[in-house]
Amino acid sequence: MGSSEPGDLSRYLDGELSKADLPEHLRQEAEAFERIIGSLDRGPAKLPRSVRGAVMERVRAIPAPWWRRAWTWFATPRPLRLSPLHGTLALAALIAVLLVALPKPQAGPQTSTGVRVATRFIYLEPNATRVSVTGEFANWDPAGIPMRRGADGNWVAEIDLPPGLHHYVFVVDGTRWAPDPNASSQVDDGFGLKNSVLLVTGSRSS
């Protein structure tokens, strides 16, 4: 389909040509268009209301990550009143828990929080110097979980994940966020890029 806009005018309006390089009749057309679109510059520069209160109210209502809440709980000084009897019982319970828990570090995929499945992530990027994988399971931390480099240019990481849907991306050289080209599906991340989606079932995934 052809265009009715002369090529030089397009180049000027794309910012690739100066107005001085336009012939007179195209200059007038350019100025007419700029006058029309330029009228929007005089639009209201402010919102009709401040959104600060509403935004901060919602921000305060968002729960902090569990690890921050746990840390705050542990780090906050609080008075502790304990009778000798209760103290002795608590100490005995603690020792019992340690005795039961410590001998079983290799108990398999069952943990106190439920089933976790060893999941292998593979990403081919021979030119990268480092690659990590991040997602909801890593709190979207850009540092993510480092992957180890294989001999064939593949980067590999194995992570224990609970069954369910997981969104993730690879972070190449600490700056470039890349979806998994081999993922079964991708979703918009809301920032103009894609997240990959992985379904972890009861058996080993990759």
Place this chain on the structure above:
Amino acid sequence: MTDSLPDAEVVRLVLAGDRESFAILVERYQHAFAAYAINMTGTPDDAADVIQESLVRAFRFLNRCQDPANFKAWLFRIVSNQCKTYVTRGARRRTLPLEAGAEVTAPDDPAHEASVADLQRRVRRALLDLPTDQREALLLKYVEGLSLPEMAEVLNVSVPALKMRLLRGRENLRDKLEGLLAWDPQNPVI
């Protein structure tokens, strides 16, 4: 004064758990993209909703801001995406005109009818009738003043594809505003 802290430092504070510091960024940028959001959504109130949603989203995903010193550009990408989402989901609301009676026709008597405000209203109305991607491209280029490479980064679209969007957008806008292109607000008398 914490209000003078650079964006990167404020982002660091918020990520470290000081969520009240996020108010600094809200105050700093809540109006920065007002004109863009109003032109994309069609009404100032809807623009405020979009900006509010964008700022909350920015807080929720702040740890995905890869370059905190460039928080403003990152926030703009979110605003841009939220505007598109709004336009897609809220298309029915576009039936409400920017102002009652604002039709996109050339004024019968420019000397009386054509004020700058009137021109602006007509152009906005015409923009709202364009496909979202063309409207977005025109606003970024000619209102926000972004270069083609900057637009390509914000929209995650190639420069040649952007040029095509701009060309189609200009042609569509000209079609809708044909009668106004010959009109000069500095010299409105025929």
